[in-house]
Amino acid sequence: MNINQELSRVKTHYSNLPRSFFGFLPLYIGVETVLGITILNKCSGAYGILALFTGHPLNVFQWVSYLWSVFTLIIYSQGLFQVHTPSLLTYSQIFVVFSFDTFLTCVFTMIFSSQWFTETGSGMSDGSGVDEYGQGASETYEYTFTILITVVALVSRMYFNFILAAFNQELFLHPKYMVDFDDVEQDLKNKNKIVQWWIKSKKSCYNLARHILT
Template sequence: MISSRSSCRLRLPRPRSFLGFMSLQTGTELVSLALLFNKATGIYGLLTLFTGFQMSILQFTAYFISIAVIAVLAFCLPHIRKGTPFQNLLLAWVYAVDTIVSGLYTTAFATGWYMQLKEMQATVASGAPEEEEFQMVEPRGETTTPVRDDGIDTAFSMVLIIGFTLIRIYFSLVIMAYARAVILRFVDERVPESDEDDESGSAPNPFAEGAPLGEGLEGKIGRYMISVGKSYWLGGRKEDEEWAKDVHSKFRSSRR
């Protein structure tokens, strides 16, 4: 009983809507289209190779990943409205992994930029003239020393990076929640429940061997994707109800 409650507390958030007033399906479509336009820059990045532009391995791999994400989006986008479990589950995984990879690339680029900035500052400081030569003469004859705002720029850049990363995480949770809803709806309509599933509180796996979606390559890939975080993807209504009751009881106790 204690373990079940602790698992409910540590579960991933499951948004019920997108931005509070749009459906998860609409949110998934908008987020996917935004990602498609964002990754389209990878095509132009690879085209610059034909112009003789030199790029690092980090840049090349980032552009190559963008092309791969575009291919997956082209495969999955038509199935958002159709509510196809495999394509929506694949889209959720790709977006989540791309969020992590993009965060790592952003961190790497930001670190490189910061180190380069520090190196430039050290070079200027080592070869700079005396402090008096940096003084600026204003019209009234007063002298002032220019104030460096590199620290402010760096802090502002870090705030932007963290902000965009949090937005990407929220978008990822929206797509995952919609994929979960699609899977559970398919299970309710097409997969018969078993006694074992009723006792565990989780829905049957539609990608299991012998299940409607368990055949072929998609079935194997689907089983692997479902196996990671199975309690999230197939967590039934019992788990949702227990979590809601737990949150409601905490809310009531906090108001006393």
């Protein structure tokens, strides 16, 4: 399939993703903002790894969470440096990883929220009954505020995902960013195993992103 045919196919499937950030800013500013905020958030995972050197015990979940944060930090950082000269392979990888990260965030948020509400509800049932009205009002406010913050965080995360999807889709639309896989395969022959794996993972993400976005 040549470039013109590929471009025509993508335009046919052009979706209703955002065409700007918050309705008036260019998408690349949105991408910079999204990646910048996410990188700052993921730095906590890199910081958590330092617990290994302090002797602080880590459970399996913490290990997985911190290592995933470090991995995604590397993925997102490369995109932040390339936002003005984007690579379709790189941003396909970012889009796929960010989407999976969003899914994990939603799942763990629901799990932790459920546990928190269960524990809080259990604590309420153990109350002494003193000043029940004031306590009930305070707990209602706490519940409402927690739910509001959780919903805003999840909605923001999903919107960020749509921004990355829209940016990635525009790269697919522009012939300038089309990938010549013959050159990619030729270049792979001169790379070490780690780099080969890294580029192959980008190719897999490219195929998945193209399937989703076009």
